[in-house]
Amino acid sequence: MTVDVAIIGGGISGLATAYDLAGRGLDVVVLERQVHAGGNAVSERIGEFLMEHGPSTVNAQSIAANDITKRLDLNGEQCDLGAGVKSRYLVGKGALQGIPVHPLGFLRSNYLSVKGRLRLMMEFAIPRNRSKAEETIAEFAGRRFGREFADKVIDPLVAGIYAGRAGELSVEAGFPKLHSLEQKYGSIALGLVQHHRQGAKNMPSSRLFSFKDGIGSLPKALAAALGDRVKTGVTVRRIQKTSLGFSIDVGDQGKLATRAIVVATQPHVVAELLEDVDVWSSHAAGEIEAPPLAVVYLGYKRKDVEHPLDGLGFLAPESENLSMSGSQFCSTMFPGRAPEDCVSMAVYFGGARAPENALLPAEELTAIARQEFKDLVGAKGEPMVARVRHWPRGLPQYKIGHKDRVQTMLEANNRVPGLFLTGNYISGPSVAVCVDQAGKTAASAWHYLNDHVSSKIDQRLEQAM
Ligand SMILES: Cc1cc2nc3c(=O)[nH]c(=O)nc-3n(C[C@H](O)[C@H](O)[C@H](O)COP(=O)(O)OP(=O)(O)OC[C@H]3O[C@@H](n4cnc5c(N)ncnc54)[C@H](O)[C@@H]3O)c2cc1C
Known part of the structure; x- marks a missing residue:
């Protein structure tokens, strides 16, 4: 059996691409190596707390993000920033400084x-x-x-x-x-x-939204809409070009033939998978670093935290010499993130600033987060919840030369007809931009199949008859 498009990677980028293509009537399959689709968009309920392992917000100004939310019928699940979000904080001289916007x-x-x-x-x-x-x-x-x-x-x-x-x-x-x-x-x-x-609508905005059960609701809804077109627990080992398109090797689970392919994985996987297919894209992707990240989630009794936590959280300049790079006040940002008399925060470690911090064991990270929270927001006593998520590969770094690298990858289809790339290293790392980019990738793949493949396949079928 040959599918129209195989999408490798079932994160937001891959799922959104597949959803768009399936909506255009194409026969698609998503191959995802994890047990669940969603990539780093993972929301976990811990009792009445809700931890976001990865993204926690979506840009409300994004047309693509709003559109997909509507098409998936997720509007009823959507929640806006809580009324408690009044201030923006940066760390200055070892303390939280309220910053007027x-x-x-x-x-x-x-x-x-x-x-x-x-x-x-x-x-x-x-x-x-x-x-x-x-x-x-x-x-x-x-x-x-x-x-x-x-x-x-x-x-x-x-x-x-x-x-x-x-x-x-x-x-x-x-x-x-x-x-x-x-x-x-x-x-x-x-x-x-x-x-x-000029009333421009496309300027950076601070308006954000999420879903009642967290950002994980988005990939969940996408996967549900795609049904058995999403194959989880399937690791793509190798891609080969064939006369009709591509052959995808999924190890013990065999091979899959496809007319077009969308690689929607992290850049280091793009580099590996495309080594024999498109050396230019493989090299370009291999140059994109994604230093490790760790998220420490802490839940406290409200009475144990002195600070009003009346903001989104805070960010710390490197010159402040903190181990953490910033924090989010999860229970203030959106409703339903902690029990009534409790608060919850997420702390971020690692990235390019201090990748080694993200590799520390969970207990050590929790201890550092608690100490820095004690100093910054007056969090005392034992947290009710403490959970750590390590991301060995965090966010792609848009370093000098990135635009050229991306251009090379966006031109993959010119060198290898039917090959498309999408992901958070192309036009921005945010969920909203990934969805937007996925729409563009899907449109390119659809045009390719329409313009080139259908006629060739029809010709082959005619010749065979
Ligand atoms: C800690 C953290 C916090 C963030 N916070 C925010 C935020 O608040 N707001 C926001 O907008 N964005 C945020 N982001 C960014 C955003 O979440 C990501 O950029 C986006 O989710 C990336 O989606 P993706 O599908 O491109 O990649 P991924 O989510 O990385 O998905 C790639 C998928 O490919 C799969 N895969 C890899 N190799 C193979 C293979 N060989 N075969 C099959 N499958 C494979 C992986 O298992 C994975 O599921 C955050 C990211 C992190 C890590």
Whole structure:
């Protein structure tokens, strides 16, 4: 039997691609090596607590994410940020500092020195960068906003979004909107004002949503909609090009023939699987690092935590020398994350900043998280719940040269007809962007099958008759 499209990897990217293609009437199969589909989107109930092992939020401004939620009939499950989310926090001088989100409020706050704020206000007067050389996010932010803003605001933001270091990631690849604002308007501030005037809807937004039972509801619903087209516990060992498409080797479970293939795995798996099929993509993927991450989930009695936890959580600049890179106040963010008289938090370790931290044993990580929480939010006593999730491969690092690497991979179909790649290393790591990218990948695969394969298959069938 030959399927139209085989999708390797049943994370959000693979499932969303398959869902789109199945909706277009194609015969698809998803091959996922884990027992459950979903990739790193895993939500676990621990009594009345809810732990997110991976993603915990979806960008509410994403058309693709809203659309898929609607099509899967998940709107009734959707939950918005809780009313308790009032502040944004960054760590400064060893303590949580409330950060106003409005630019004027931020400029009035004391998080940056007076010099740092004056420098920030000069952003509109800094000339546009005319050099063609790719800049890191740290270089870009230092040049436009000043060193202090770069170190104390952009650095923790990059750790929060990419689990990366601003000094290593490419601004063009990691923050393309900021880069294009500078190119178009000569200034980020002027560009934002201009966008605001035009009522632009596609600017970065802080509005987020989840589902009552966590982000895991999304892959669960996708897998349910796809039914037996999702094969779990199936590890793809090798891909080979054939005259009709591809042959996929799944070890003891045999081989599968497919007309087109979408590789939706982490980049290191792309590198391995495509070694004999498309050496260009294999090399490019092999250059994308994904340092390990660990998540420590802690639940406390409300009375045992001094801080009001009235925000999303906090991020820590590297200069604060904490072991953790940041935390989320899970029970404040969304309802139903902890029992009535309790609170819950997630703490993030590792990433490019300190990969070795993410490899520490669970007990050690829990002890560090508890100590740093004691200092930062006054969490005392024994937590009611403590759970650790290690991710040996965390988030892909959009380093200098990333755009070229991605371009090479997006052109795979030109070199190897029928081969497509999708995933969180292409246009952004967020769930919403993965869903959006999956839609684009599905459209490309569909066009390919329509334009090339159907006619050839029909011809072969005609010749055979
Ligand atoms: C700790 C953490 C927190 C995050 N927080 C957020 C957040 O709050 N909001 C947000 O929007 N995003 C967040 N993200 C990012 C987001 O979750 C991911 O980028 C996204 O889920 C990636 O989905 P994916 O399908 O591309 O990859 P993955 O989820 O990695 O899926 C790839 C799949 O391929 C499978 N696979 C690999 N090799 C094979 C093989 N040989 N054969 C078959 N199957 C194979 C794997 O088992 C896996 O299921 C977070 C990520 C992490 C790790």
